[in-house]
Amino acid sequence: MSTSTNEFHVIMVGAGFAMFGTPEGPWNIAKRAEAKLGERLKVDAVIEVDPKRAEAALKIKSEGPHKSSYENTVILPSVAEFKKLVDQGKAPEPRAIFVATPPTVRGSTLPGKDLEIQLNRAFPNVAIFFEKPVATGKPWEESVGEALKVSEYLKANHKAPISIGYVLRYLKIVQQVKKIIEENNLTVMATNARFVVAYELAVKTDWWNKDIQLGPVIEQATHICDLVRFLGGEIDFNTISAHALEAHEKPGQLSKKNFDESVIPDHLRIPRATSASWKYESGAVGIFLHSTALHGTDYEVQLEVYADGYSFVLQNIFGTSKAPELLVRRPGSDEFEKTVTPGDDAYQTEMNHFIDAIEGGAEPEIFSSYEDAAKTYEMTWVIRNSAENANSKIKEQKGGKSYKLW
Ligand SMILES: NC(=O)c1ccc[n+]([C@@H]2O[C@H](COP(=O)([O-])OP(=O)(O)OC[C@H]3O[C@@H](n4cnc5c(N)ncnc54)[C@H](O)[C@@H]3O)[C@@H](O)[C@H]2O)c1
Known part of the structure; x- marks a missing residue:
């Protein structure tokens, strides 16, 4: 699918507090992406297992100053569903993926907790930002061992920048x-x-x-x-x-x-x-x-x-x-x-560095x-x-x- 070269297409995984904000603290990935990319930001999908949450977030966006970034956003239950759209030419391959799911569904090679591996298989050349911590699982030896395995897997297989939200x-x-x-x-x-x-x-x-x-x-x-x-x-x-x-x-x-x-x-x-x-x-x-x-x-x-x-x-x-x-x-x-x-x-600086790492911008260091x-x-x-x-x-x-x- 062809897009304007200036557009910056992304998908967002998890439509909770870290992605769309909360009164509890300053975290809000969407807001920082909007600030860095302005009208270039095009959010093609919000992947969310609780669609009502995504709908509520997108309703607010549809009435806000960055509504043009969310005009064509679809809500989907899994990365695999979005991959199908890309394969069918109905959506462009994203340039970045933002992940703010609970860590229970990532940081492991075990099915259901292997979001990194699913993302890598679908989009090995797309930069990914994951919220911290990389995992939360039990028993602890297994969970830490699995997180280290995912680390090795990504090192060997992922071909684009990965940034963790520290x-x-x-x-x-x-x-x-x-x-x-x-x-x-x-x-x-x-x-x-x-x-x-x-x-x-x-x-x-x-x-x-x-x-x-x-x-x-x-x-x-x-x-x-x-x-x-x-x-x-x-x-x-x-x-x-x-x-x-x-x-x-x-x-x-x-x-x-x-x-x-x-x-x-x-x-x-x-x-x-x-x-x-x-x-x-x-x-x-x-x-x-x-x-x-x-x-x-x-x-x-x-x-x-x-x-x-x-x-x-x-x-x-x-x-x-x-x-x-x-x-x-x-x-x-x-x-x-x-x-x-x-x-x-610092959330904005973190976002700026991540996008610069993808685009070869002025501050491309991922810490x-x-x-x-x-x-x-x-x-x-x-x-x-x-x-x-x-x-x-x-x-x-x-x-x-x-x-x-x-
Ligand atoms: N860097 C920071 O300062 C900061 C601040 C807050 C939260 N976080 C981190 O962000 C992550 C999310 O926290 P939160 O407060 O937004 O949680 P949350 O529960 O508010 O939101 C997470 C969302 O992910 C959805 N989800 C669950 N499994 C999914 C899956 N497999 N695919 C797609 N969506 C799925 C849930 O339905 C939920 O809407 C956590 O790892 C948390 O530690 C970081």
């Missing part, structure tokens, strides 16, 4: 730290990462059930785990040691939940806080905290990075109302230089590969396992009292 890598302050580390040949000595969530607007019950979305370390703190790997280097996962504050423990009681947690059995409720520490392969050390502690809307996500003579403090990493901020202390001074980056939209993202997935599972094992040991040491009694 968006924090694209923040200006993160790039600035990376640059200072590289330019000064620094070796990171220590990192201290905190991801504290404002949970009031987290209303999806599945998110609060660690049997379904596997808990906030795997589903959410994955962002900061990925960032410490990006800035601190590879972590020796064997050294990870973690603890969790569970939902039934007294400090874990939450007063501002806007969903019904009673439908989730106690042992499947997500921990309210998880702390962890580790050694990097270099010998450096790292510490970490994730917690669902805050009300309101802004998350508090902070990272400190230390190297000989240097301190980097990255603040408001995930804030919506406050701008990301970097404090840098260098050799020769006890003072911090402060950089504030109002309006820095998160599938292989790298699969390692972050492994790391988050190790933190969860370590915390759960530690709690089981504590329970045993308390004389085998039943779960509910303490």
